[in-house]
Every structure is written in structure tokens, then in C-alpha cells.
Amino acid sequence: MISNNEEFISQLADKYGRNRESLLPMLQEVMDQFYYLNEDCMITIAKELDISTADVYGTASFYSFLDTNEQGKHVIRVCQTIICDMKRKEDIIDAITELIGIKPGETTHDGKFSLHYTNCLGACHKGPAMLINDEPYTELTPEKVKDILVSYMKK
Amino acid sequence: MNNIVNIVINDTPLQVAEGTSILHAAKMMNVHIPTLCHHEDLCVAGNCRICVVEVENDPNLVAACATPVRENMHILTNTSKIRTARKHILELLLTEHNINCIKCSHSNSCELQHLALEYRSDEEIFIDLRKPSRTDVSSYAIQKDDSKCIRCTRCVRTCAQLQGVNALTMANKGNLAKMSTFKEKPMAEVVCTNCGQCINRCPTGALTERTYIEDVWNAIYNPKKHVIVQTAPAVRVALGERFGLKSGHRVTGKMVAALRAMGFDSVLDTDWSADLTIMEEGTELLSRLKKVLVDGNTSTVLPMFTSCSPGWIKFVEHIFPEMIPNLSTCKSPQQMFGVLAKTYYAKKKEIDPANIVSVSIMPCTAKKYEANRSEMRDSGFQDVDYVLTTRELASMIQQSGINVLTLKNETYDSVMGESSGAGVIFGATGGVMEAAIRTAYELVTGREVPFDELRITPVRGFDGIKEASLLLENTTEEYRFLEGVELKVAVAHGLANARNLVQAIKDGLVSYHFVEVMACPGGCLGGGGQPIPTNIDIRAKRMDAIYKEDEKMSYRKSHENQEVLTLYEEFLGKPNGELSHKLLHTYYTERNRY
Numbered sequence: 001m002i003s004n005n006e007e008f009i010s011q012l013a014d015k016y017g018r019n020r021e022s023l024l025p026m027l028q029e030v031m032d033q034f035y036y037l038n039e040d041c042m043i044t045i046a047k048e049l050d051i052s053t054a055d056v057y058g059t060a061s062f063y064s065f066l067d068t069n070e071q072g073k074h075v076i077r078v079c080q081t082i083i084c085d086m087k088r089k090e091d092i093i094d095a096i097t098e099l100i101g102i103k104p105g106e107t108t109h110d111g112k113f114s115l116h117y118t119n120c121l122g123a124c125h126k127g128p129a130m131l132i133n134d135e136p137y138t139e140l141t142p143e144k145v146k147d148i149l150v151s152y153m154k155k
Numbered sequence: 156m157n158n159i160v161n162i163v164i165n166d167t168p169l170q171v172a173e174g175t176s177i178l179h180a181a182k183m184m185n186v187h188i189p190t191l192c193h194h195e196d197l198c199v200a201g202n203c204r205i206c207v208v209e210v211e212n213d214p215n216l217v218a219a220c221a222t223p224v225r226e227n228m229h230i231l232t233n234t235s236k237i238r239t240a241r242k243h244i245l246e247l248l249l250t251e252h253n254i255n256c257i258k259c260s261h262s263n264s265c266e267l268q269h270l271a272l273e274y275r276s277d278e279e280i281f282i283d284l285r286k287p288s289r290t291d292v293s294s295y296a297i298q299k300d301d302s303k304c305i306r307c308t309r310c311v312r313t314c315a316q317l318q319g320v321n322a323l324t325m326a327n328k329g330n331l332a333k334m335s336t337f338k339e340k341p342m343a344e345v346v347c348t349n350c351g352q353c354i355n356r357c358p359t360g361a362l363t364e365r366t367y368i369e370d371v372w373n374a375i376y377n378p379k380k381h382v383i384v385q386t387a388p389a390v391r392v393a394l395g396e397r398f399g400l401k402s403g404h405r406v407t408g409k410m411v412a413a414l415r416a417m418g419f420d421s422v423l424d425t426d427w428s429a430d431l432t433i434m435e436e437g438t439e440l441l442s443r444l445k446k447v448l449v450d451g452n453t454s455t456v457l458p459m460f461t462s463c464s465p466g467w468i469k470f471v472e473h474i475f476p477e478m479i480p481n482l483s484t485c486k487s488p489q490q491m492f493g494v495l496a497k498t499y500y501a502k503k504k505e506i507d508p509a510n511i512v513s514v515s516i517m518p519c520t521a522k523k524y525e526a527n528r529s530e531m532r533d534s535g536f537q538d539v540d541y542v543l544t545t546r547e548l549a550s551m552i553q554q555s556g557i558n559v560l561t562l563k564n565e566t567y568d569s570v571m572g573e574s575s576g577a578g579v580i581f582g583a584t585g586g587v588m589e590a591a592i593r594t595a596y597e598l599v600t601g602r603e604v605p606f607d608e609l610r611i612t613p614v615r616g617f618d619g620i621k622e623a624s625l626l627l628e629n630t631t632e633e634y635r636f637l638e639g640v641e642l643k644v645a646v647a648h649g650l651a652n653a654r655n656l657v658q659a660i661k662d663g664l665v666s667y668h669f670v671e672v673m674a675c676p677g678g679c680l681g682g683g684g685q686p687i688p689t690n691i692d693i694r695a696k697r698m699d700a701i702y703k704e705d706e707k708m709s710y711r712k713s714h715e716n717q718e719v720l721t722l723y724e725e726f727l728g729k730p731n732g733e734l735s736h737k738l739l740h741t742y743y744t745e746r747n748r749y
Binding site: 039042043046047051052053054055056057058061062068 | 320321322323324325326327328335336337338345346748
């Protein structure tokens with residue numbers, strides 16, 4: 001597994017070039033592949049680019065969409081900003097918790113879902129809003145959320 | 156040449172070079188602007204905003220450290236608007252800062268504390284945002300307390316820019332931003348070299364040395380223990396700063412007197428073991444040269460790297476493990492002293508080594524780590540029990556109630572207290588090289604080095620990487636194989652420079668026989684255990700003092716140190732001999748890169 005990681009990251013370095021500017025696209029590809037940035041991957045990236053691991057971690061931890069802790073396959077981000085809050089985003093959270101049994105900040109045991117709050121998704125006129133992976137969902141109701149999640153359970 | 160621009164600061168006109176920062180321009184006319192994130196040794200960050208000033212026709216306050224002057228700029232540094240802004244900035248920083256000054260070892264050298272006092276910041280107008288955090292005490296050398304951090308990033312810039320190590324980073328963002336290691340691992344587990352340069356530049360007490368003051372007092376108070384102390388060369392040129400003396404004021408004799416008055420049973424000198432290091436390391440270099448040049452031995456590699464600086468050693472173990480064979484196997488002067496204290500000294504003074512407590516006073520935090528390395532127990536005990544920094548020594552002197560400045564100068568005790576000028580200059584970058592050349596050249600040719608007053612100037616000074624070469628001619632019978640050889644050496648200080656130098660060597664761009672590296676800028680005189688603050692002026696004054704100390708010594712060359720010669724005669728036999736190898740030489744370990 002580890003050697004596979006190394007090979008994968010080495011290929012990424014070939015693709016993007018072995019300089020510091022390649023760090024972000026490489027981190028993004030690792031995210032796509034493994035859903036989060038594990039320690040080994042960050043160390044391997046540091047080696048490939050000849051930069052320090054702290055540097056990799058500093059960059060990775062800065063961005064909301066790069067995770068340094070283990071995440072589920074599908075990451076649900078519910079907007080917590082004021083408009084969605086007024087449009088009862090808490091009902092959405094409760095509906096998700098009821099269906100898949102996790103609170104914000106947690107991941108399901110089967111590794112399928114993680115739930116997080118996020119800041120403004122720019123869909124204030126269609127709140128409450130959430131994002132699953134890269135897909136936005138708006139004008140949510142508890143019922144609508146259930147249908148959406150069921151469709152992801154099958155994926 | 157830069158263009159000159161005309162500016163006005165507080166109604167006073169001034170001409171400065173284009174590109175000068177407002178902060179620097181103000182300093183030139185003795186107008187003080189407070190700073191926190193700014194440090195002369197580091198690049199501009201402009202994140203703390205405490206240096207804000209008003210610029211005419213600019214609606215916003217600007218950061219003086221990060222704003223270059225321009226033609227006809229009118230700058231005000233003391234207005235109601237500025238004062239209010241600075242007070243608010245200060246208050247905001249204090250809402251997050253763990254204000255615990257009476258228990259903080261950086262009290263008095265803390266820049267945040269100074270500013271809070273200066274601005275009489277006594278109102279708490281903002282809500283308390285202090286977060287509980289646990290101090291990282293995993294390292295033998297450096298403690299990290301996030302609750303005192305103001306996120307100025309000086310430590311991160313120091314580690315990256317000066318040292319090229321990058322053990323620290325700013326993780327996360329916004330209100331969650333924090334100074335962090337890789338994945339917030341303990342300091343003892345990351346690439347940290349323990350150099351302590353971050354401590355010297357931290358404007359608060361977020362980074363401090365791990366202290367062993369209480370252990371040392373306990374040993375001194377214990378009548379069964381024979382407590383000996385060694386003092387490193389760079390301590391004597393900086394300790395005075397903690398007692399209000401100007402940088403570069405030498406206090407060797409007073410320091411010795413103070414240590415004796417504090418109750419140390421024997422006050423000895425690391426300079427002595429520095430001379431010994433030269434005998435061992437010089438001999439090792441000559442034998443390596445012979446192996447490579449005459450025997451064609453392929454397992455012996457050149458250049459040989461010095462091994463006195465424990466920060467540099469750990470750096471190589473982490474970053475350039477493939478270069479470990481290049482490191483001299485000699486222990487550092489501290490550790491040579493330590494192992495001999497519990498063998499040679501114990502025997503000579505007829506003291507059970509189990510009852511000897513060996514303390515060393517170092518300008519260095521990495522030495523604390525070095526003393527605790529498992530290899531450093533060749534005497535059968537931990538060779539050096541406790542390592543204190545220059546700063547800790549100053550605290551102990553204060554605690555002892557001794558007025559160090561009124562003491563009469565005293566001299567070191569005997570057996571391991573004599574030193575030559577060559578031992579003294581170990582404290583400055585290039586010093587080990589100079590000391591080694593003074594001895595090795597004379598050994599090889601039978602003549603003194605061809606430099607006026609033994610001053611080998613090409614290896615002196617603050618250039619990041621220095622080079623020199625020396626033609627070996629008319630060699631003695633034993634060293635005929637070096638006849639006509641041009642000995643090429645290089646010196647680097649600050650690990651960022653060292654990194655560049657090693658990389659150039661690895662890439663085959665340069666080649667040398669002998670390379671000296673000191674982890675800290677300026678060498679030990681700029682060490683992580685030295686008095687705070689530090690800057691290039693302070694380091695230059697300490698360096699002058701070191702070379703002055705050298706010139707006043709009666710012996711200037713390590714091989715003339717009588718007590719070292721006695722050691723070989725009575726105990727060790729010959730340099731690089733069997734017993735030397737057992738006690739004075741060591742090995743290194745490859746370490747992980749994160």
C-alpha cells in the first residue's frame with residue numbers, strides 16, 4: 001500500500017514538476033484519490049519536492065478543502081453562515097444526524113460519510129445550502145436531504 | 156545606486172535611499188517605532204501591525220516595517236489615531252496571550268511585556284480569548300508554549316530563512332492559526348536541530364529553553380557531590396549583557412569568580428577541551444588525507460566536516476544522512492570534557508566518578524540535547540549531567556545574591572582549565588578552522604602559519620560561506636605526502652548557508668579538504684542560549700571580543716596547551732590513539748526527514 005502511495009505521488013511529481021508550485025495540485029490529486037491527506041502521503045510529497053513536511057502540513061491545513069484527518073468517501077458540508085442559519089440549517093443537520101448517525105466533525109464507521117460545517121457557499125438566495133464533495137444542493141428541506149443522502153449511499 | 160528621496164518624519168526633513176522602509180528611516184533619525192513581528196535578521200512579515208504610522212493623504216494607517224518611503228512622503232509617528240490603534244492592537248494581542256510574566260523565563264526580555272508596560276495597557280477592553288494549551292516539553296532543549304504565542308511568525312521565518320530547516324510552520328488559518336510542527340508532533344520527534352535560534356527571536360516566552368537550574372542548585376547544595384563546571388568560549392563575551400554591560404564586554408575572570416562563589420567545587424574551561432578537539436580532529440584530518448592521497452582508500456571520504464556543533468550534527472543526521480561519513484568522529488569539546496571529567500579528572504583528583512556532577516555553561520540549547528544522547532556515556536555515566544545556557548547562568552548568579560560586577564577577576568582551576576587562544580576562538584564562526592590550521596600547518600611544515608600575528612583573516616567575519624586555501628610546502632619528513640598540496644577549506648555558519656554549501660559539495664560544484672560548520676549565525680557567539688536580543692551589531696561586538704581574548708592569551712595554538720599535553724602523557728597516549736577512540740570519538744545515526 002505504502003509503495004503504491006509512493007509510486008502514485010512520484011507520478012504526480014512527474015506530471016506537475018518537482019518544485020514548490022506543484023504542492024497544491026499534488027495535494028488536490030491525493031485528496032481525490034484518498035479522500036484525505038495521510039501522513040505518509042505528506043511525507044512522500046515533501047521528499048519528492050524536497051521541502052519540509054511542516055511546509056506541506058502548513059499548506060494543507062490552511063485550505064478547508066484539504067483534509068489532514070481521515071475523512072469519509074463523501075464529505076457533506078452544510079453552510080453555517082447567517083442566511084442559511086436563519087433558514088434553519090440546524091434542521092438540515094438534525095436530519096443528516098438522524099439518517100447517518102454522525103454530528104458535525106464526525107465520520108461514519110463505514111467510512112462513507114463525513115459531516116462538517118462550512119462558511120458561505122454563495123447560495124444565500126437559495127438557502128439552506130450544502131455541498132457533498134463538489135456538488136452543491138440548495139433550498140434544502142429535511143425530506144429533500146434524505147433523498148439526496150440515500151442516493152449517495154448507493155454510490 | 157539607489158535614488159535618494161526626500162521625506163518628512165514628524166516635521167523633520169530627511170533624505171534616504173529609495174526603497175528604505177519607514178521603520179528604518181525613522182530609526183536613522185532616532186525615532187523609535189515599536190515592533191513585534193519585525194526582526195532585523197529576518198524578512199518582513201508585516202502581520203502584527205504594532206508599527207503603524209500615519210502617512211499624509213493616506214486614509215489608512217500603514218505598517219512602517221513593510222512600507223517603503225517614496226518621494227515627498229510626510230510621515231507622522233505619534234498621533235492620537237496611531238496611539239489608539241497601537242493600544243488596541245496590543246490589547247487584542249493580550250486577549251490571547253497567557254499573561255503569566257512572573258513565572259515566565261522570558262520576563263524582562265519579552266518584547267510584548269515591554270510594550271504593554273510602555274503603553275500602560277491596563278484596561279481589559281476586549282473579551283478574553285485565551286485558550287488552554289499544554290506546553291510541549293518533549294525536547295531536552297526547547298519548550299514550546301502555544302498559549303504565549305502571538306503568531307508573529309518570527310520562529311517560522313527563523314527556522315526557514317536562517318536555518319533552512321523548516322521544522323516550524325503556521326498551520327490552519329484565521330483564529331485557528333498556530334505555530335506548529337508537522338501534524339503538531341512533539342518537538343522531540345520532528346526535524347528540529349535544537350539550535351534555539353527561534354528562542355532568541357521569539358518576542359514573547361512561547362519558545363524557551365528547557366531549564367535545569369533547580370537540578371544544578373540541588374547538586375551544589377548536596378555535600379556528597381563534587382560539582383564541576385565547564386564554560387564555553389562564547390559565554391564569557393555575552394554574559395555581561397545580562398548585567399547591563401555593553402555587548403562585547405568580556406567578563407571571563409568575573410564569571411569564574413562568580414561560579415566559585417556560587418559553590419562549584421571546580422571551575423574549568425571548555426576551551427581546554429576545544430584545544431584537545433583540535434589535537435584529535437587535526438590528527439583525524441591528516442590521517443584522512445593520508446588515506447585518500449597516499450593509500451587510495453575508497454572508504455575514506457573528503458571533505459571532512461567539523462563535529463563541534465550539535466545543531467549541525469542533528470541537521471546532517473536528518474537532512475543529509477548520506478554525508479554522515481564526512482563528519483569527523485570527534486565528540487564536541489563539551490562531550491570530550493564530560494567524558495574526561497568522569498575518568499581522567501576523577502582518577503587524578505581521586506574522586507569516585509559516581510559522585511561527580513558535571514555541569515556545562517553553553518551559549519547553546521542543542522548542547523542540552525547532545526548531553527542526553529545515549530552515545531554520550533562512555534565514562535560509564537552520563538558524561539555531562541546538566542547543560543545551562545548563558546541566560547540560565549545569569550539567572551543563577553542573580554539568585555545567588557552575588558554582585559558579579561564587583562568581583563575580582565579569578566582564573567580557572569587546574570587540570571582541565573588551561574586554554575590557548577585557539578580554544579577561545581571556537582566561539583566564533585571560522586574559529587575551529589583557524590585553530591585547526593594553526594596546529595595542522597605547524598605539524599606538517601614545522602613552521603607557524605604564514606599569517607600576521609596568527610590571524611587567519613580569510614576564515615573570519617560574517618560572510619555566510621567563507622573559503623580559503625593554503626599551500627603546503629617544505630613539509631616535514633612524516634608529512635612529505637602533503638608536499639605541494641593546496642589545502643582547501645570552507646566555513647559556513649547558519650544552517651541555511653550550510654545547506655547550500657553541502658548541496659554544492661554533493662553536486663560537485665566545489666571541493667574542499669576540510670569544512671567547518673556552525674549551526675548558528677556567527678557561530679556559538681550567536682547561539683540559541685545567548686542573551687536576548689540578538690542582531691548583527693551585537694554579534695559583531697561579541698566576535699571582536701573573542702578575537703581580543705585570543706590575542707591576550709600566552710599560548711595561541713592548541714598544541715601548546717600544557718594541560719592537554721599532560722593529558723596525552725599521563726592518560727591518553729597519543730591523539731587518535733586507542734583510548735582516545737574509546738572516549739573522545741563517537742558515531743552518528745540517520746534520522747527521519749520529518
